Amino acid sequence: MAKQILKTQDHIFCSRELFQATKRLTYNFVDIAFSPHSSHWREMRKLLVSEFMGPKRAKLSNHVLVTEMESIIRSLSRYPPNKEVNLSKMFLEIVKQMVCKVAFGKNYREQPLKGPSWDVMLDEAMELLNGSVGDSFPFLGFFIDQFSGWNRRLNDGFGNLDAYIDAIIDDHLKHNTEEISEEDKDFVHTVLDMSSKENASGYRLNHADIKALAMDILTGGIDTTVLRLHTPAPLLIPHISLSHTQIAGYDVSPSTAVLINAWGIARDPSVWGENAAEFYPERFEDLDGDFGRDRFEMLPFGGGRRSCPAMNTAPVNIGVMIANLLYWFDWEFPSGMKCEDLNMEDGGTLVLGKKVPLCLVPTKHKWDD
Numbered sequence: 001m002a003k004q005i006l007k008t009q010d011h012i013f014c015s016r017e018l019f020q021a022t023k024r025l026t027y028n029f030v031d032i033a034f035s036p037h038s039s040h041w042r043e044m045r046k047l048l049v050s051e052f053m054g055p056k057r058a059k060l061s062n063h064v065l066v067t068e069m070e071s072i073i074r075s076l077s078r079y080p081p082n083k084e085v086n087l088s089k090m091f092l093e094i095v096k097q098m099v100c101k102v103a104f105g106k107n108y109r110e111q112p113l114k115g116p117s118w119d120v121m122l123d124e125a126m127e128l129l130n131g132s133v134g135d136s137f138p139f140l141g142f143f144i145d146q147f148s149g150w151n152r153r154l155n156d157g158f159g160n161l162d163a164y165i166d167a168i169i170d171d172h173l174k175h176n177t178e179e180i181s182e183e184d185k186d187f188v189h190t191v192l193d194m195s196s197k198e199n200a201s202g203y204r205l206n207h208a209d210i211k212a213l214a215m216d217i218l219t220g221g222i223d224t225t226v227l228r229l230h231t232p233a234p235l236l237i238p239h240i241s242l243s244h245t246q247i248a249g250y251d252v253s254p255s256t257a258v259l260i261n262a263w264g265i266a267r268d269p270s271v272w273g274e275n276a277a278e279f280y281p282e283r284f285e286d287l288d289g290d291f292g293r294d295r296f297e298m299l300p301f302g303g304g305r306r307s308c309p310a311m312n313t314a315p316v317n318i319g320v321m322i323a324n325l326l327y328w329f330d331w332e333f334p335s336g337m338k339c340e341d342l343n344m345e346d347g348g349t350l351v352l353g354k355k356v357p358l359c360l361v362p363t364k365h366k367w368d369d
């Protein structure tokens with residue numbers, strides 16, 4: 001059924017649901033992830049793929065990743081023996097650093113801005129993106145949202161993040177982008193340049209579009225890293241049908257929300273065998289084809305035209321990060337802890353992560369040469 005929805009009938013299930021929280025956080029649905037299927041969505045998605053993930057930005061992202069990894073390796077090499085490292089936190093920090101530098105040129109989290117910290121703001125945005133009672137039960141829910149304080153939370157949460165994004169854009173506007181070489185331009189420089197003229201298809205970015213792109217990068221690009229057993233977006237982002245159709249003999253009306261249980265599919269023993277719940281990466285050795293395009297037994301990036309635009313680039317970056325950590329260090333449990341003691345529960349709502357962080361002790365690996 002997932003293949004039907006994400007491939008065979010992808011042209012029908014390629015829109016999104018219009019929730020109150022997403023309306024606010026996406027500047028009235030002008031972003032990519034939560035906007036309905038439209039020519040605007042297509043232009044914005046094309047732009048993110050070419051300007052944030054494409055070859056133009058690859059040099060900068062590779063440079064940032066290599067520099068980050070070098071500094072992590074240096075600092076871990078100086079670690080006293082038996083001192084444990086919170087690997088979950090460290091991994092997330094590397095991703096944040098990378099996304100921020102490539103998108104915004106520097107790590108604005110270190111800039112003293114008024115209001116809550118960057119991490120608090122992003123956690124709150126992820127919570128808000130889950131939607132409200134009013135989104136599920138429009139009439140009664142409207143009052144519940146008002147009196148439960150949810151509407152105020154949305155106003156404050158959006159206001160803080162919006163001010164943060166404004167500050168980043170204002171900072172970029174202080175410099176004349178013509179004086180910056182193409183190579184040194186970050187994503188915000190590039191989209192600001194683009195907003196001054198129409199593109200080849202007659203499309204011109206406005207200020208809200210730029211802010212919505214920044215919001216998608218912040219909310220979509222950071223908290224998402226383990227891919228099969230701990231599918232980061234367990235139900236993907238709900239897809240909405242554009243017209244009447246049938247799935248597995250059932251009639252599906254237009255505007256039906258479809259939630260795909262990517263978490264369940266990725267752990268299904270009828271697909272993955274008896275050892276479905278085990279971490280056994282060798283199972284991928286002889287598999288051909290891409291998940292979400294040709295195969296649907298696991299869908300960490302969704303599938304079809306609404307699949308994650310970082311589907312090709314994100315796994316490469318994650319691979320480089322893990323390969324470096326495994327090449328340079330041997331990792332052991334803190335003293336007294338055994339493999340069975342490891343808590344592998346998922347935590348979170350829209351995006352899942354490890355509920356209890358993974359803490360391990362690194363020892364610099366001694367290569368014979």
Ligand code: HEM
Pocket residue numbers: 032033034045052216217220221222224225226232233236237238239299300301302303305306307308309310314315
């Ligand atoms: C390992 C890392 C990542 C994972 C596992 C992941 C996962 C996902 C998933 C499951 C979806 C929903 C697909 C669907 O509804 O069918 C999605 C959509 C999206 N992701 Fe990612 N993502 C990752 C990294 C990123 C990064 C780095 C960015 C950008 C900076 C990003 C931006 C987006 C956007 C804009 C969408 C919406 C696409 C659309 O609706 O057209 N993601 N991602």
